[in-house]
Amino acid sequence: MSKRKMLMVDHIPVPIGDERNLLEVIRKANIELPTFCYHSEMSIYGACRLCLVEIEGRGLQPACSTLPEEGLVISTNTQQIRAMRRMILELMLANHQGDCPTCVKGGDCQLQQLAHRMGVAKIRFSRVKERLRIDASSPAIIHDPNKCILCGDCVRTCNEIQGVGAIDFAYSGSEFAVAPCFGKNMAQGECVACGQCSLVCPTGALYARPSINEVWAALHDPAKTVVAQIDPAVRIALGEDFNLAAGTIATGQIVSALRRMGFDFVYDTAFAADLMTIELGEEFLERLEKGERLPIITSCCPAWVTFAEQHYPEYLDNLSTCRSPHQMLGALVKNKVTPAKGVKPEDIVVVSIMPCIAKKGEVLRPEFSTGYGRDVDYVLTTLGLSLMIKEAGLNFNQLGQDSFDMPFGFITGAGVIHGNSGGVTEAVARYVSEKVSEKRSDYYVYSNMRNGAELREIKVTLGKNKLNLAVASGLGSVKKLIKKMKKGQAHYDFIEVKACPGGCINGGGQPPGKEKNIKAKRSAGLYDNDKMLQLHKSRENPYIADLYERFLEKPGSQIARKLLHTHYQSKKRVYFDMNNLARQESKQAKLELSICFGTSCLVKGAQGIYSGINQYLNENKSLDKVQINTTFCYEKCSRGPVIRIGEEVIEACTLEIALEEIGRQLK
Amino acid sequence: MNQVSIEDRKNTYEKNxxxxxxxxxxxxxxGCVANGALGVYKEFLKExxxxxxxxxxxxxxxxxxxxVSQSGCQRFCQKGPLVTIFPERIVYCLVKNEDVAEIVEKSLVSNDVVNRLLYKKPGYGTACRTIDDIPFYNRQYRLLLEQCGYIxxxxxxxxxxxxxxxxxQKACTKLTDLEICRLIQDSGLRGRGGAGFPTGEKWNIARIQFAGRKYIICNGDEGDPGAFIDRSIMEGNPHSVIEGMIIAAKAVGADYGIIYVRKVYSLAVxxxxxxxxxxxxxxxxGxxxxxxxxxxxxxxxxGAGAFVCGEETALIAxxxxxxxxxxPKPPFPVQEGLFGKPTVINNAETLSFIPVIFKIGAEAFRNIGTVSSSGTISFGLTGHVANTGLIxxxxxxxxxxxxxxxxxxxxxxDxxxxxxxxxxxxxxxxxGGCLTQEHLDLPIDYDSLKEVGAMVGSGGLVVLNKSTCMVEIAQFFMRFARKESCGKCVVCREGTIQMLALxxxxxxxxxxxxxxxxxxExxxxxxxxxxxxxxxTAxxxxxxxxxxxxxxxxxxVVNKRCPAGKCAALQIGA
Amino acid sequence: MENARTFEKVCAILNEYNHNYYQLIPILEAVQEEYRYLPEEVMAFIAISLGISPANVFGVASFYSHFTFTPKGKYVIKVCDGTACHVKKSADIIKAMEEQLELQTGQRTTGDMLFTIETVSCLGACGLAPAIVINDEIVYGLLTPEKAVKLIKDIQAKEVPGSNEPGEH
Known part of the structure; x- marks a missing residue:
């Protein structure tokens, strides 16, 4: 056996394992090297310069981008390094908006913590950058460039992990910035509000739009009945903000805290997850039976739904029509099952407590107002709830264990595991397998689906059917999966998609994890919760059976479709006027013609048609008879290319069809 | 296609x-084009x-x-348009269209000279008849740039x-990759891009990389204010760069080459x-x-214009x-460069030295220059001097x-x-840095300059007279650095901002x-x-x-006075 | 019909570069040749065609000084502010031209869209300092403020007949 390779870190020999860089080796030696821009899951960026260490014979080198080599002699704490770190923090702070006491990240800000840790006592430089506008255009995410230290974590998350690219670096030198396309607002770009950027942001430059004040106002309004519902992933992560280990189930304390803050009723979104399991399971079985609109793709993640609407209009028919669980519950509470006798639906305020930022945007979708205002009024993130608990002065860890209100407080394990990537698939598998085989089976037979990978393919046999299931989390993984499908390299029957890597447990609204392997710990917390519960299959939930009996009739009934299902439409990727792109004006025009140049139409050949028409008109010397406009999306992308000729809107247009129609109308 | 060998081409040319x-x-x-050289060219044809x-x-x-032909930069830019008559090697300065008839008559048809167009040493009045009489030329060592000025x-x-x-041809047909690397290593050639990394060594590292594809990149970005050597070579002798690249390609086993030229260098492009x-x-x-x-x-x-693209990894991006x-490096471009493949990046000047080394031999090349820095170095000589140009x-x-x-x-x-x-x-x-009176007798090479806090950089050499305020010069360069910093790393981005503010x-x-x-600090x-x-280096x-x-x-800072009288805010009465 | 024809060219450019996103910079350069700047909607169109995000295209375009997002004048005058030109007082040249064109502080393009004045780091014509280049084609060297103003007046006289008698003001 060969001797283990060693290097020296501050006079201590440290073995080299499979670490990819010096930073990881040094951390293994229990030295917390400061850094802003190193994340093991992303590419090495090397820009914050805080992890510089002294290597004998080589001088100062960044630990993040240096390979561990045998015999290196490293110092992490020299006079020069100390001076350097302080200077770097001073430089960052000189132009930083230093409103720490009122900043959302106050107390939890890495810049603040490091400045403190490194003993930065004075900032000797003056502010030279002008204050920039805070972008609060998005319903979900607020971008404050004045607090940005340009570590690039958000950009790499958005591009490398999520594959969205809503924000990127822009400009250079002293104007270097993180910005949405063309320096526009977040709301005008492609942001799907997954909030992963806010999770990695070390400062308060990107954060979830707070709803705390609105929720307090509702709680303090005696006319309102305020209903809370808690997502499965909240219970295993909130505790982290109160010094509990990641994965600790704190359901009882949370319910207790909510009651003490004044919530009138506290429900469990996991109940609605049980309900969704059944609706989705039935939808799946129906599609399987008819052999249409497969693979069925889950729709419980609003960031994914937005992403699909922007990028994959051709798959919108494949999306399950199920609402996300909290929207199901909101609609039920406002339309059918008021919490108590005498409570008028219009006085109910539904507050969803979610690990998710995208749901802040989801609640504003017009489809989710079925009766009395919005079905869900406000979305609080896990972090938002934590702040409210702290504001109320509640000693969270000492609170007793309270129970949810009935009927929407009774849950099975199948509902709880929805918070994990793969959880929806497992819950549906538990339901569908029994439905098909009409035999009881053990709930854990599908636990082999759990392996934490962001892209999983699972083969199962359900009755006669051999099915291919896929689980994807992180939009980057989803893109890969769809690419594979489009190339015909894979075929699936069922796809579960979560926009956040690892699922809701790692949602954008969760506390930024401080422990190692945070996703695995939280995920284990939910599976433990499943184990601890008495029931594990959604169909066994007696309150759900009761709900169908009394109100919903059966899965997919007319009332179920109204309250529990939704629909989708393709959306533009960028929201600003693009109609002048190729405007061809003509005063003598007899005919006006508009061609859609949205993504989907473009892919489907709009450009060729456009060129063809131009050529045709040119050859026939009738260019001046037709005014050509391009539009940037009729939002009918799945049926593209779309062309409007005169009053006629032609879908799935070809050059031949277009020319024929032009010829007809010109006569 | 019927390929004509280079020997045949050479013979044909000689015969013709x-x-x-x-x-x-x-x-x-x-420079000369800016002063009307193309008009002069047409005038010659006519006359x-x-x-x-x-x-x-x-x-x-x-x-x-x-x-009658056009050449690349004849280097004495200040005196352009320049016209050289061979075989006599007569150089005419500041030639205007109306001078052409006289030149044709005296210098071509008969064997006389047009005295008034010859270069005259300031103060002496004696006219320099040939290129070899002009101090600007005869005090230089012409190894690389000679061809630039006449072919x-x-x-x-x-x-x-x-x-x-x-x-x-020799490299491709007679030498092995290792022999070429050795030859260049033996010559002691160091990269002219600024840092002075030994070229042969760089090639050798690339040579031993195991990869299906390798690239050679010629860096002709040269964004430094005050440097125009690469530009002159690409304008005046582009084939020497190509030849250097072919040899490099053979040496490292590359099959693709990219010449990266700044877009504003339209003639070079x-x-x-x-x-x-x-x-x-x-x-x-091919x-x-x-x-x-x-x-x-x-x-x-x-290149679309960014100073930082002179940096290897930025150039690749x-x-x-x-x-x-x-x-961040590692990985170095020679290990993982363009599209993740081993990539050798040399600047245009370095590459055009390669055929020269083949021609004169590694040892002869090594004998020129100093122990640590062999060969010649080119500077863009500008500023407050009588003669500006490329040297x-x-x-x-x-x-x-x-x-x-x-x-x-x-x-x-004045x-x-x-x-x-x-x-x-x-x-x-x-x-680079600013040197003073006390450095006037310092023999210039990579190491001596580094010791005194300067560097060869990309070869700008600006002479400053007493009316220059050195603080203002530092500010000027810092303004440049702040603007051209890519903005990625905190230290450079914020550091240049704050240095400029100070x-x-x-x-x-x-x-x-x-x-x-x-x-x-x-x-x-x-x-x-x-x-x-x-x-x-900012x-x-x-x-x-x-x-x-x-x-x-x-x-x-103490007396609030600018000794050169440049800083407006510190002038008396201001 | 200007727009449409230009747009046809954009499509042709994308085809020429095979819709390869590695060629983004040459594509943007070619497109800018057509429009003389990069309109947002065209950049968005390019992004979608190349399968990359519009933010990415903007990020690349905004990095390089060559690209511009506002229309430039017919004559783009780049004034060199490299070291050699700087020590030979290029600042005076800029000032003289700005005064002649009545440009306000921060204004780079004249109201009639005839001129844009920019400073560049180095034209590589240091031997001719101070130097300017007009429309990336013709370099004018060894300038004085007077010569620079004359250059502008000559163009003005050519472009706007009768509006500008040389030597006036």
Whole structure:
């Protein structure tokens, strides 16, 4: 056996394992090297310069981008390094908006913590950058460039992990910035509000739009009945903000805290997850039976739904029509099952407590107002709830264990595991397998689906059917999966998609994890919760059976479709006027013609048609008879290319069809 | 396609040019073109015809008469348009259209000279008849740039006739990759891009990489203010760069090459593109070049203008269609470069030295220059001197020789030559430093410059007279660095912003002695802490002026006075 | 019909570069040649065609000084502010031209869209300092403020007949 390779870190020999860089080796030696821009899951960026260490014979080198080599002699704490770190923090702070006491990240800000840790006592430089506008255009995410230290974590998350690219670096030198396309607002770009950027942001430059004040106002309004519902992933992560280990189930304390803050009723979104399991399971079985609109793709993640609407209009028919669980519950509470006798639906305020930022945007979708205002009024993130608990002065860890209100407080394990990537698939598998085989089976037979990978393919046999299931989390993984499908390299029957890597447990609204392997710990917390519960299959939930009996009739009934299902439409990727792109004006025009140049139409050949028409008109010397406009999306992308000729809107247009129609109308 | 060997091309060219009586070479470098060289060229064609003589513009076929051609930069830019008459080697300066008839009559038809157009040494009045009489030229060492000034950059045959592509042929057909690397290592050639990394060593590292594809990139970005060497080479002798690339390709096993040229260098872009096309047509680029089994293709990429793209990893990013931001090294480009493949990046000057080394031999090359830096080095000589232009000197030459002998001495603001007016030399552009009187006898090479806080950089050499404020010069370079910092790493981005702010405080009278300490502390940290070489060298102008002109800084901050009288805020009564 | 024809060219450019996103910079350069600047909607169109995000295209375009997002004048005058030109007082040249064109602080393009004045780091014509280049084609060297103003007046006289008699003001 060969001797283990060693290097020296501050006079201590440290073995080299499979670490990819010096930073990881040094951390293994229990030295917390400061850094802003190193994340093991992303590419090495090397820009914050805080992890510089002294290597004998080589001088100062960044630990993040240096390979561990045998015999290196490293110092992490020299006079020069100390001076350097302080200077770097001073430089960052000189132009930083230093409103720490009122900043959302106050107390939890890495810049603040490091400045403190490194003993930065004075900032000797003056502010030279002008204050920039805070972008609060998005319903979900607020971008404050004045607090940005340009570590690039958000950009790499958005591009490398999520594959969205809503924000990127822009400009250079002293104007270097993180910005949405063309320096526009977040709301005008492609942001799907997954909030992963806010999770990695070390400062308060990107954060979830707070709803705390609105929720307090509702709680303090005696006319309102305020209903809370808690997502499965909240219970295993909130505790982290109160010094509990990641994965600790704190359901009882949370319910207790909510009651003490004044919530009138506290429900469990996991109940609605049980309900969704059944609706989705039935939808799946129906599609399987008819052999249409497969693979069925889950729709419980609003960031994914937005992403699909922007990028994959051709798959919108494949999306399950199920609402996300909290929207199901909101609609039920406002339309059918008021919490108590005498409570008028219009006085109910539904507050969803979610690990998710995208749901802040989801609640504003017009489809989710079925009766009395919005079905869900406000979305609080896990972090938002934590702040409210702290504001109320509640000693969270000492609170007793309270129970949810009935009927929407009774849950099975199948509902709880929805918070994990793969959880929806497992819950549906538990339901569908029994439905098909009409035999009881053990709930854990599908636990082999759990392996934490962001892209999983699972083969199962359900009755006669051999099915291919896929689980994807992180939009980057989803893109890969769809690419594979489009190339015909894979075929699936069922796809579960979560926009956040690892699922809701790692949602954008969760506390930024401080422990190692945070996703695995939280995920284990939910599976433990499943184990601890008495029931594990959604169909066994007696309150759900009761709900169908009394109100919903059966899965997919007319009332179920109204309250529990939704629909989708393709959306533009960028929201600003693009109609002048190729405007061809003509005063003598007899005919006006508009061609859609949205993504989907473009892919489907709009450009060729456009060129063809131009050529045709040119050859026939009738260019001046037709005014050509391009539009940037009729939002009918799945049926593209779309062309409007005169009053006629032609879908799935070809050059031949277009020319024929032009010829007809010109006569 | 029927390939003509380079020997045949050479013989044909010689045969075709046998009956050429004289050659008129008009400098068509950017400087001379700006001053009307193209008009002069046309005028020559017209006037020679008018005088009843044969005018030859191309040697495609055998021809008789006077050959009129355009060359790349003849280097004495200030005196352009320049016209050289061969074989006499007469140089005419500041030639105007109306002078052409007289030149034709006296210098071509008869063997006389037009005295009034000859270069005259300031103060002496004696006219210099030939190129070898002019101090600006005869005090230089012409190894690399000689060809630049007389061959037609758009004629591949002329390059071949001068022995061009023989080195490439030898490399491809007679030498092994290891032998080539050894040869270049033995020559002691160091990269002219700034850092001075030994070229042969770089090639050898790339050579031993195991990869299906490797790339050679010619860096012709040259964004330094004050440097124009690469530009002159690509304008004046683009084939020498291509030849260097072919040899590099053979040495490391690359089959693709990219020449990256700044877009604003429009003439260089045009001539390089033409040279690549011509070489491909001649079978010198493409498949099985020189009948060997080597395939090598070159494409020309135009740079969209960012100083930082001179940095290797940033250059790669920009070729890949990304923002030109440097990446942390390792991995080094020779290991993982363009599209993740081993990539050798050399600048244009370095590459055009390669055929020269083949021609004169490694040892001869090594004998030129100093122990640590062999060969010659080119500078863009500008600023407050009598003669500006492009110069080439062996390493080890002193600044005194350059300033006094080649440049003809320091001039005052009114243009008069006056030796005592010398204040400083800014060498190496924004990455370099300022040197003073005391360095005038320092033999220049990579290491001696580094020791005194400057560097060769990309070869800008600006002579400054006494009316220059050194703090203002530091501020000027810092403004440049702040603008051109890519913005990626904190130290460079924020550091240049704050250094500029501090320098502005000094220039505008808001500073005290503590400001100087803070400036120096910050500059030292930017020097060691930045991500890329450009960030690391950005504080050099500040540090070197603080080192050699501290008194001047102190005057600014203590007495609120600018000794050079430049800083408006510190002038009396202001 | 200007727009449409230009747009046809954009499509042709994308085809020429095979819709390869590695070629983004040359594509943007070619497109800018057509429009003389990069309109947002065209950049968005390019992004979608190349399968990359619009933010990415903007990030690349905004990095390089060559690209511009506002229309430039017919004559783009780049004034070199490299070291050599700087020490030979390029600042005076800029000031003289700005005064002649009545440009306000921060304004780079004249109201009649005839001129844009920019400073560049180096034109590589240091031997001719101070130097300017007009429309990336013709370099004018060894300038004085007077010569620079004359250059502008000559163009004005050519472009706006009768509006400008040389030597006036």
């Amino acid at each position: 040019s046998k009956k050429i009586i004289k050659r008129v070479i008009i400098c068509a470098g950017t 020679i015809k008018k005088s009843g003589q044969q005018v030859v513009v191309s040697l495609e076929a055998e021809a008789e008469g006077y050959l 037609d950059p758009e004629d591949i045959n002329e390059y071949i006739a001068c022995g061009g592509y023989e080195a490439a 045009k001539r390089t593109r033409k040279a690549v096309l011509d070489a491909a047509e001649a079978g010198i680029l 498949k099985n070049i020189f009948g060997s089994n080597i395939n090598f293709t070159i494409i020309v990429v135009e 920009t070729i890949e269609g990304k923002r030109g931001m440097p990446q 080439e000197v062996p390493f080890g030459t002193t600044l005194r020789h350059i300033v006094n002998e080649i440049a003809g001495g320091v001039v005052a603001d 243009g008069t030559v006056c030796g005592i007016n010398f204040k400083a030399v800014q060498i190496g552009g924004p990455s 320098l502005t405080d000094i220039v505008e009278g808001r500073a005290n002695l503590k400001t100087l300490d803070l400036l120096e 910050l500059a030292n940290i930017v020097q060691v802490g930045s991500l890329c070489g450009l960030g690391k 504080p050099n102008p500040v540090l070197s002026t603080l080192r050699y002109f501290r008194d001047e800084y102190i005057e600014h």
